[in-house]
Amino acid sequence: MQRVIPRLGRNGPRRICAVSYHDMATSPGDQTDTRLADLSRYIYGTTRLGDDKIQFADRVKMAHAAMDAGVWFHTSHQYGDALKVLRAAFDADRKRVPRMIFKIGWSTIQELRQTIQQNIEPLGVDHMDIGQLCLGGKLAEEFASGGKCHDDFRKLREERLVHRFVLEVFPWTSRLPLAALRAGHTKGVIDGFIFYLNPLQRFASNELWDLLQERNEPIVAMRTVGGGDVHRLRDVPGAAWKDYLRQRAVEIAPLFERSGCKTWPEFCVRFVFGFPQVRTTVGATSRPENLRAFLDAVKTIKPLPSDIQSQIVSLQYRWSDQTDLHAEPWSM
Numbered sequence: 001m002q003r004v005i006p007r008l009g010r011n012g013p014r015r016i017c018a019v020s021y022h023d024m025a026t027s028p029g030d031q032t033d034t035r036l037a038d039l040s041r042y043i044y045g046t047t048r049l050g051d052d053k054i055q056f057a058d059r060v061k062m063a064h065a066a067m068d069a070g071v072w073f074h075t076s077h078q079y080g081d082a083l084k085v086l087r088a089a090f091d092a093d094r095k096r097v098p099r100m101i102f103k104i105g106w107s108t109i110q111e112l113r114q115t116i117q118q119n120i121e122p123l124g125v126d127h128m129d130i131g132q133l134c135l136g137g138k139l140a141e142e143f144a145s146g147g148k149c150h151d152d153f154r155k156l157r158e159e160r161l162v163h164r165f166v167l168e169v170f171p172w173t174s175r176l177p178l179a180a181l182r183a184g185h186t187k188g189v190i191d192g193f194i195f196y197l198n199p200l201q202r203f204a205s206n207e208l209w210d211l212l213q214e215r216n217e218p219i220v221a222m223r224t225v226g227g228g229d230v231h232r233l234r235d236v237p238g239a240a241w242k243d244y245l246r247q248r249a250v251e252i253a254p255l256f257e258r259s260g261c262k263t264w265p266e267f268c269v270r271f272v273f274g275f276p277q278v279r280t281t282v283g284a285t286s287r288p289e290n291l292r293a294f295l296d297a298v299k300t301i302k303p304l305p306s307d308i309q310s311q312i313v314s315l316q317y318r319w320s321d322q323t324d325l326h327a328e329p330w331s332m
C-alpha cells in the first residue's frame, strides 16, 4: 500500500516521497542511504535504571526485559548507577550484551578518551558501537572548522574503540553542527545527528533542521514520549519539569485526541517516523508494561493523518523561534 508522505518545512510540504506502510514498519528512511539503518526502531534509554528509589534487583529485571526484546540501548556513566545495573544484567549472560550508544565528550580529545573508558570499563565491554559526540568548548569549535579532531575521531574508529559516531545537538549548540554540515566536515566522520525529537520538542534550530532534511541526514530521535503522558504533563501540577512543556502539552493534546491513536506512545512514534530521516526513537522506562507499549508502537508504524503531522511541524517551527533559540544552555 503506497502513501505519499510530504516532507514538511516551515511553510508546509516541500518535497514529496513515496513510502509504503510496509517500508515504514520495517525500515523507515531513505532506502538508498544505509547509515544507521541497522538500529532497532526503538532504543531502550537507560536513565530509569539509575533511579535508586527502585530496588536494584527490579532494575536488573527491567534491563533483562529490554535485553530480551533484542533492542539497542542508550546509556551514559552520568545516569546514576545505571552502569552497575547493566553490568549485573550483562554478567548473567555475556552473549546477550546489546548493541549500545554511549554519550562521550566534552571539550578536549583527552576528556573524550577518558569518558570512553568511564563507560566501557564498568560494563566489561571493549568498544562502543556508537559514540554520541557531546562536544563543547575547544573541541566543538575545532569540529565545526574541520580541525585536527577529525583525525582523532578516525583514529578511535581505526582502533575499533568507537565504531561509529553521531553528533549531539541542542538548541543552544545548533550553530556549530550547522557550520560543520554546511562546510561538509561531517562527511565520513558522522553517521547521523541525535537530539530531542518528539511531539513536544525538536531540539535542532530551524535552520539546522531544514538542512538536515535537505541533506537527508540520519536522525536518532530522543525522548520518545517527551517525558510522559501528554494529559499528565498538561493536567498534573509538577508533572512537566518546566512550564514550557506544560504549555506545549496544552497545544498538542487536542491533536493527539483527534489523531485516532489509541495511546500516547503510538502518537509519538507515528509522529517521528513521519520524517524519513528518523532511524530510531530512544525512550526510557522502569516498567515492563511501558516497555511493551514502546515495542508495540514500533511494530507497525503508520503515518499520522497529514494535517495533524503538519500542524505539529508548524508548532515546532514557532516554538523554536520563540523559545528554544533564546534558551539558556540546559534550561529546557
Ligand SMILES: NC(=O)c1ccc[n+]([C@@H]2O[C@H](COP(=O)([O-])OP(=O)(O)OC[C@H]3O[C@@H](n4cnc5c(N)ncnc54)[C@H](OP(=O)(O)O)[C@@H]3O)[C@@H](O)[C@H]2O)c1
Pocket: 044, 045, 046, 047, 048, 074, 075, 103, 168, 222, 223, 224, 225, 226, 227, 228, 229, 264, 265, 282, 283, 284, 285, 286, 287, 290, 291, 293, 294
Ligand atoms: N543528552 C542526552 O544524551 C539525553 C538527554 C535526555 C535523554 N536521553 C536518552 O533518552 C532516553 C529517554 O529520555 P527521557 O527518559 O528523558 O524521556 P522519555 O523516554 O520521553 O520519558 C521517560 C518517562 O516517561 C515515562 N513513560 C515511559 N513510558 C510511558 C508510557 N507508556 N506512558 C506514560 N509514561 C511513560 C517513564 O516513567 P516510568 O519509568 O514510570 O515508565 C519516564 O518517567 C534516556 O533514557 C536517555 O537514554 C539522552
